[in-house]
Amino acid sequence: xxxxxxxxxxxxxxxxxxxxxxxxxxxxxxxxxxxxxxxxxxxxxxxxxxxxxxxxxxxxxxxxxxxxxxxxxxxxxxxxxxxxxxxxxxxxxxxxxxxxxxxxxxxxxxxxxxxxxxxxxxxxxxxxxxxxxxxxxxxxxxxxxxxxxxxxxxxxxxxxxxxxxxxxxxxxxxxxxxxxxxxxxxxxxxxxxxxxxxxxxxxxxxxxxxxxxxxxxxxxxxxxxxxxxxxxxxxxxxxxxxxxxxxxxxxxxxxxxxxxxxxxxxxxxxxxxxxxxxxxxxxxxxxxxxxxxxxxxxxxxxxxxxxxxxxxxxxxxxxxxxxxxxxxxxxxxxxxxxxxxxxxxxxxxxxxxxxxxxxxxxxxxxxxxxxxxxxxxxxxxxxxxxxxxxxxxxxxxxxxxxxxxxxxxxxxxxxxxxxxxxxxxxxxxxxxxxxxx
Numbered sequence: 460x461x462x463x464x465x466x467x468x469x470x471x472x473x474x475x476x477x478x479x480x481x482x483x484x485x486x487x488x489x490x491x492x493x494x495x496x497x498x499x500x501x502x503x504x505x506x507x508x509x510x511x512x513x514x515x516x517x518x519x520x521x522x523x524x525x526x527x528x529x530x531x532x533x534x535x536x537x538x539x540x541x542x543x544x545x546x547x548x549x550x551x552x553x554x555x556x557x558x559x560x561x562x563x564x565x566x567x568x569x570x571x572x573x574x575x576x577x578x579x580x581x582x583x584x585x586x587x588x589x590x591x592x593x594x595x596x597x598x599x600x601x602x603x604x605x606x607x608x609x610x611x612x613x614x615x616x617x618x619x620x621x622x623x624x625x626x627x628x629x630x631x632x633x634x635x636x637x638x639x640x641x642x643x644x645x646x647x648x649x650x651x652x653x654x655x656x657x658x659x660x661x662x663x664x665x666x667x668x669x670x671x672x673x674x675x676x677x678x679x680x681x682x683x684x685x686x687x688x689x690x691x692x693x694x695x696x697x698x699x700x701x702x703x704x705x706x707x708x709x710x711x712x713x714x715x716x717x718x719x720x721x722x723x724x725x726x727x728x729x730x731x732x733x734x735x736x737x738x739x740x741x742x743x744x745x746x747x748x749x750x751x752x753x754x755x756x757x758x759x760x761x762x763x764x765x766x767x768x769x770x771x772x773x774x775x776x777x778x779x780x781x782x783x784x785x786x787x788x789x790x791x792x793x794x795x796x797x798x799x800x801x802x803x804x805x806x807x808x809x810x811x812x813x814x815x816x817x818x819x820x821x822x823x824x825x826x827x828x829x830x831x832x833x834x835x836x837x838x839x840x841x842x843x844x845x846x847x848x849x850x851x852x853x854x855x856x857x858x859x860x861x862x863x864x865x866x867x868x869x870x871x872x873x874x875x876x877x878x879x880x881x882x883x884x885x886x887x888x889x890x891x892x893x894x895x896x
Contacts, residue, residue, distance in 0.1 A: 475678030568642030747857025
C-alpha cells in the first residue's frame, strides 16, 4: 500500500511525458511537410542569434515595460521549475524534499527562498499582463484575428501561471518541517499564519494536495503548449537559430528563372537548343506558394513559433493606414492551415487527401498580400526572428507567375518595362523630350 502513491505518480508522469512526445512528433511531421532548405551556413552567427535573441531576450526589451515583465516571467518560471526535479525524485522514490538530504540546509534554503521571491515576481508580472489585456485593452490585442480562441488562449496561460505559483507557495507554507527550518521560507512564512489552528493531519493533507496539483498542473501545462501560442517557449530557440542571416529585404531567386534570364542575355546562346540532361529537374513544379506544402520548413517552424504578440502588426504601415493586412494574421493563418493539413493526414492514415482548400484564398486573400509595402518593419519587430514577409512574397510570386493575378497598376508597370524598358508609358525615343519644355 505504501507504494501506491509512487506507482500512481510514475503512471501520471509517463502518461504526461508520453503524450507530449506524441504531439512533438506530430509537430515535427507537420513542419517537414514544407520544402527542405539549406541552413547549414553561418553557424557561428546563428548560434549568436539564438543566444542573444532567444536566450537573452534582446528584442523583447525594445518595449521596456512588456520586455522587463516578460523576462521576469520567463526567468522566474524556468528557474522555479528546477524544483520539479526534486518533486519527480520525491514522487518516484517516496522521499520528501530530497534536496535537504543532498544539500546543506543553508544552500537548500537559499534556493527555495530565491524560488519563492521569483514566484511572487511572476505573480505580479502575470497580473499586470492580465490587466493590459483585459482592463486597459491594448489595441494590438483587440484585432479581428484575436477574437475567440486566440484571446482565450492568452488568458488561460496567465491563469495557469497564477495557479502554479500559488500552489508552490501554499505547498511550502503548509509544510511544517520546512517552516520549522526557518530557512528559505522568505515568502511562505507570511502565508503560513493563514493556516494556524489547523491540525497536523489537515496541514499535511493541504500540503500533499498542493504538491500533487502542482506537478499535475505542470504536466497539463506542458501538454497544453502544443495547442497554444506559448509553444514559442520551446520553438523560439530553433527558430532564432534557423532564421535568415541574409540582409533584410534580400529577395531569393529561383534558379530556373535566373537561368532563363542569363540565356536571354547571352547573345551567343541558342534559345532552340535542347536542354542539358537533368535540367528538367531544376524547374520547380510550382512558382511561389499557394499552400503550406509550398513553403519552406523554416517558414512553417516560424508559424508554430508565433507568439501572437502583435508587435509586427502594430508596426506595419499598411495596417496602420487601415489596410486589411496584418502580419500576425499571416502567421496565424499559416499555422491554422498547417494544423488542418495535419489533421487531414491523421484522418487518412498518414496520407494527405485533397480537401479543396489552400492557404491562398481560403485563409489569406489577395488584398492582404498586395497591401504589403515590403518595408520589413514586421521582420524587424518580431522578438523571435519570424519573417512574415517571406511568406507574403512567396504567395505574391505564385499570383504573378502562375495566375497572372496582378493589380492593374503593377500589370501596367510590368507591361511598360517589357515594351519601353522603364515603368513609365513613354517610348524610349521620347525620354529626353522634357529638356525642350
